Amino acid sequence: MEEHFGNRRDEPLTSEDLNVCNNVLDDLCAQMDITDNGTVTHLASIIIELYRQGVHEPEQLKLLAGATRDDPDP
Template sequence: MEERFSNHRDEPLTSDDLNVCDSVLRDLTAEYDLPERDALRLAAIIIELYRQGVHDREQLKLLSGATLEGRQ
């Protein structure tokens, strides 16, 4: 029997997970008035951070928002 090792990052996000990510994305896009192209990049960053274990909204905003510094 082959034993499979699964990575938590490979698990699908739940609707609750997506709600957290969406909330952070909405806050940051409004704060920085981002064009769609930049918002899509930011969404990918937020999801990646979430998959890596950052589930606190404020921590997600802080870490993903750091990629936007200098835009205001």
């Protein structure tokens, strides 16, 4: 039996939500000169996760998602 507790992570994003996330991704990739598909995909997943957690302001999304790129690779 499937239970729902109002978990926003399980709700599909609307086209408007995806538009915001895509614009943030495009801006970040342009600013950081990211062209590698794996890196773009990873960054997109971070942006979507932040968005689902309630960060909907594009500048805040850019700041938080961009900060993950400042970490050195392990």
